[in-house]
Amino acid sequence: xxxxxxxxxxxxxxxxxxxxxxxxxxxxxxxxxxxxxxxxxxxxxxxxxxxxxxxxxxxxxxxxxxxxxxxxxxxxxxxxxxxxxxxxxxxxxxxxxxxxxxxxxxxxxxxxxxxxxxxxxxxxxxxxxxxxxxxxxxxxxxxxxxxxxxxxxxxxxxxxxxxxxxxxxxxxxxxxxxxxxxxxxxxxxxxxxxxxxxxxxxxxxxxxxxxxxxxxxxxxxxxxxxxxxxxxxxxxxxxxxxxxxxxxxxxxxxxxxxxxxxxxxxxxxxxxxxxxxxxxxxxxxxxxxxxxxxxxxxxxxxxxxxxxxxxxxxxxxxxxxxxxxxxxxxxxxxxxxxxxxxxxxxxxxxxxxxxxxxxxxxxxxxxxxxxxxxxxxxxxxxxxxxxxxxxxxxxxxxxxxxxxxxxxxx
Amino acid sequence: xxxxxxxxxxxxxxxxxxxxxxxxxxxxxxxxxxxxxxxxxxxxxxxxxxxxxxxxxxxxxxxxxxxxxxxxxxxxxxxxxxxxxxxxxxxxxxxxxxxxxxxxxxxxxxxxxxxxxxxxxxxxxxxxxxxxxxxxxxxxxxxxxxxxxxxxxxxxxxxxxxxxxxxxxxxxxxxxxxxxxxxxxxxxxxxxxxxxxxxxxxxxxxxxxxxxxxxxxxxxxxxxxxxxxxxxx
Numbered sequence: 001x002x003x004x005x006x007x008x009x010x011x012x013x014x015x016x017x018x019x020x021x022x023x024x025x026x027x028x029x030x031x032x033x034x035x036x037x038x039x040x041x042x043x044x045x046x047x048x049x050x051x052x053x054x055x056x057x058x059x060x061x062x063x064x065x066x067x068x069x070x071x072x073x074x075x076x077x078x079x080x081x082x083x084x085x086x087x088x089x090x091x092x093x094x095x096x097x098x099x100x101x102x103x104x105x106x107x108x109x110x111x112x113x114x115x116x117x118x119x120x121x122x123x124x125x126x127x128x129x130x131x132x133x134x135x136x137x138x139x140x141x142x143x144x145x146x147x148x149x150x151x152x153x154x155x156x157x158x159x160x161x162x163x164x165x166x167x168x169x170x171x172x173x174x175x176x177x178x179x180x181x182x183x184x185x186x187x188x189x190x191x192x193x194x195x196x197x198x199x200x201x202x203x204x205x206x207x208x209x210x211x212x213x214x215x216x217x218x219x220x221x222x223x224x225x226x227x228x229x230x231x232x233x234x235x236x237x238x239x240x241x242x243x244x245x246x247x248x249x250x251x252x253x254x255x256x257x258x259x260x261x262x263x264x265x266x267x268x269x270x271x272x273x274x275x276x277x278x279x280x281x282x283x284x285x286x287x288x289x290x291x292x293x294x295x296x297x298x299x300x301x302x303x304x305x306x307x308x309x310x311x312x313x314x315x316x317x318x319x320x321x322x323x324x325x326x327x328x329x330x331x332x333x334x335x336x337x338x339x340x341x342x343x344x345x346x347x348x349x350x351x352x353x354x355x356x357x358x359x360x361x362x363x364x365x366x367x368x369x370x371x372x373x374x375x376x377x378x379x380x381x382x383x384x385x386x387x388x389x390x391x392x393x394x395x396x397x398x399x400x401x402x403x404x405x406x407x408x409x410x
Numbered sequence: 411x412x413x414x415x416x417x418x419x420x421x422x423x424x425x426x427x428x429x430x431x432x433x434x435x436x437x438x439x440x441x442x443x444x445x446x447x448x449x450x451x452x453x454x455x456x457x458x459x460x461x462x463x464x465x466x467x468x469x470x471x472x473x474x475x476x477x478x479x480x481x482x483x484x485x486x487x488x489x490x491x492x493x494x495x496x497x498x499x500x501x502x503x504x505x506x507x508x509x510x511x512x513x514x515x516x517x518x519x520x521x522x523x524x525x526x527x528x529x530x531x532x533x534x535x536x537x538x539x540x541x542x543x544x545x546x547x548x549x550x551x552x553x554x555x556x557x558x559x560x561x562x563x564x565x566x567x568x569x570x571x572x573x574x575x576x577x578x579x580x581x582x583x584x585x586x587x588x589x590x591x592x593x594x595x596x597x598x599x600x601x602x603x604x605x606x607x608x609x610x611x612x613x614x615x616x617x618x619x620x621x622x623x624x625x626x627x628x629x630x631x632x633x634x635x636x637x638x639x640x641x642x643x
Contacts, residue, residue: 236558290560297557297564301550349547355554 007077007099010064014075015057015103021073022054023047023131024109026100028061028093028116035119036060036074043072046127051136057107059100077103093178094202101187109184111135113142116178121226129220129270130181140215142181143172143207143266146225147273150372150380151282153227154365155242157384163336166391167250168211169260173219175207176242182206186215204245212256221270236358243354247343254344258399263392274377287366288325292318294359301356305342310334317363327367329390335360336391337398345405440508447504455497462489534583541579545572563612570609577601 007015027039036058043056056072064076077099097114104112111134115122133139146153156174164175182190190209210217230238250257295302295318303311313331339357343350372380462468467489510521549572556564581598584590590597 236554286560290558293560293562293564294557297553301554348550352550352554355558358558 007102011075011077014064015106018057018073018075018107020055020109021057021104021107022110023056023135024059024100024104024107024112025056025127025131026059026077026096026112026114027119027122028096028114029119032062033065036062036065038119039122040072040074042122042124043127044070045124046131047071049124049128050132054111054131054135057103057109059103075103097203097206098191101182101191104182104184104187105191109187111184112182112187114178114180114182118226121224123223125270126179126222129222130179133218133220133267133269134181134183137218138183138216139181139218139267140183140186141207141210141217143217143219144174144177144179144225145219145221145268145270145272146174147221147223148225148227150375150377151369154230154368155238158332158361158364158368158387159243159336160246162333162384162388162391163246163250163340164207165263165388166333166395167257167260168208168253169257169263170207170211170217171263171265171388172207172217176203176246177206178203179222179225180206181220183215186210189213189215202245202248204242204249208249208253212253218267218269221268221272223273235361236355239358239361240351240354243339243357244343244350247340247350247354250340251344254402258402263388282365282369284325284366284369285322287362287369288322291359291363291366294356294362298356298359301348301352302360304347305353305356306335306338310338314360325363325367325370327364329387330394332360332364332367332387333391333394334397337394337401341398341401341405344402440505443504443508444501447501447507450504451497451500454500455493458496459489459493462492467492530586530588534586537579537583537586541575541582545575545579548572548575566612567609570605570612574602574605574609577605 025039025043027035029035039058039060043058047054047056053071058072058074059077060074062076065074093116096116100112100114111131113127113130113134115126115130130142130144133142153174156176160176161173165171190206207217295314299311299314302314306314310331313328317325317327335357339353342348342353347353348356368383372383375383468487471488506521506524549568552571553564553568556567561567577598581594581602584594
């Protein structure tokens with residue numbers, strides 16, 4: 001866990017010089033002087049829209065630089081840079097959050113905004129949208145609402161968002177951010193949370209902890225976000241790094257989510273941007289082939305995790321025609337729940353378990369792509385809403401299997 | 411003359427009877443030792459079987475990847491296998507203790523050598539078990555990785571890796587047991603080399619294009635983009 005003492009002395013002195021700030025804005029990807037100047041200008045513009053002036057500190061990963069006197073000051077925190085951090089970038093993002101939180105706590109900041117996306121995507125609207133609900137409306141966590149093409153961010157749309165909604169009862173479109181706004185109260189809770197050895201904190205902890213501890217959550221539409229084209233041949237690494245912490249959170253908060261029924265929307269601020277058209281073609285055939293290969297070779301492993309009913313459905317899917325390839329939402333929801341349960345029971349090595357899920361994820365992506373091939377943005381959104389409802393409807397299945405894993409095995 | 415022959419025969423008979431008589435206590439000790447050890451082994455068998463059944467030992471072994479133990483266990487139950495091994499081990503120990511009661515130098519040395527050999531047997535068993543677990547773990551890793559890389563012969567590669575590790579473990583176990591000597595080394599070298607060559611040919615010949623495409627992709631990929639999973643959220 002990163003603490004203030006881990007921050008370089010020069011940066012610590014600068015922070016102590018500053019003393020206090022209303023808003024801390026962290027831009028880990030702002031490494032060049034040009035990026036930092038651009039962010040400072042955007043911040044000044046965003047602050048003009050606020051009701052009252054907020055003393056703001058911008059934390060970046062570049063070299064220390066002087067800014068014009070005013071409400072916006074900067075401090076360099078090189079450890080935010082990906083180049084300085086060790087081999088696991090996702091863990092480094094967790095550490096980046098913790099470093100920023102440690103600084104913000106020291107400055108007694110009322111609000112913290114962390115913007116991890118590409119600097120080119122960030123506009124004054126992003127900063128304003130994520131800071132205002134915390135500074136002026138007393139919210140504790142502001143999650144982003146991005147405008148993107150239907151086939152972008154599928155890991156979130158197909159797994160994280162519906163899972164969070166069904167388990168914790170909040171309809172948050174991007175529970176894992178990664179661009180979020182936090183209140184000082186929430187940051188203190190996140191920093192002073194349970195023993196990090198028994199409950200290691202990560203991006204997956206942020207929204208879940210906020211929900212379970214009763215903090216006020218809202219969503220802010222920030223506009224378009226640039227998604228890099230996914231490498232469909234390397235999804236297992238992505239899944240392992242993201243789903244591992246998500247499943248751990250599911251285990252840790254089991255007592256809470258088992259009591260939740262249904263879901264509630266969160267307040268949404270800002271106008272939803274228009275979704276972009278899908279420009280990158282999706283190779284559905286390759287995904288279906290990957291699933292078929294996975295079924296032939298990994299069925300033995302899947303049979304340890306999935307019940308016979310689900311295996312039978314997968315068998316039909318593997319042997320069916322490609323044109324009619326369709327994975328029902330109910331099946332996908334149950335598969336995820338079974339893998340979450342398998343992760344908890346340690347049926348097999350957790351890393352093996354999540355990586356063995358990759359062909360199933362590709363099958364869902366292929367099915368979703370075929371279902372929404374001729375659909376517009378509104379239809380794609382309705383399709384995702386149906387998926388989320390299927391997750392909610394299948395929750396009793398998860399609760400039963402979680403409580404009686406040996407007795408309830410359909 | 412007949413009296414001398416009679417006397418010689420009587421003396422031989424007396425010597426033989428004396429030898430037999432001297433063996434009787436040892437034999438009685440052996441029988442008692444075997445009976446007592448059998449009784450003890452029976453109790454141990456019962457306790458072990460009940461304990462392992464309550465711990466669901468068979469299911470846990472399956473989860474730990476040791477399903478093969480069930481295949482060659484009596485009634486497909488590793489619990490019964492372990493209980494029976496413990497039973498016969500105790501009976502054997504009782505027999506060896508009983509044999510030592512003959513007070514014969516030869517039997518004492520035999521018992522000593524047997525007990526000296528037991529740690530090698532235990533080490534060989536540990537090597538085999540660890541080798542089996544490692545082989546299954548690595549085979550599963552390779553299988554999942556190869557499937558996710560869309561390699562059609564994923565199962566072949568996985569089996570090859572598994573057998574490589576198992577062959578290595580068996581060779582190490584045989585070396586511990588001092589069985590076979592140089593024949594084991596040669597056979598191991600041939601088998602291991604054969605498996606490696608087979609895998610190399612299978613991967614090399616079967617995936618030339620895949621490897622070259624993969625290398626091209628790696629060369630053109632942006633260094634950070636491949637390792638920033640949160641950007642796909």
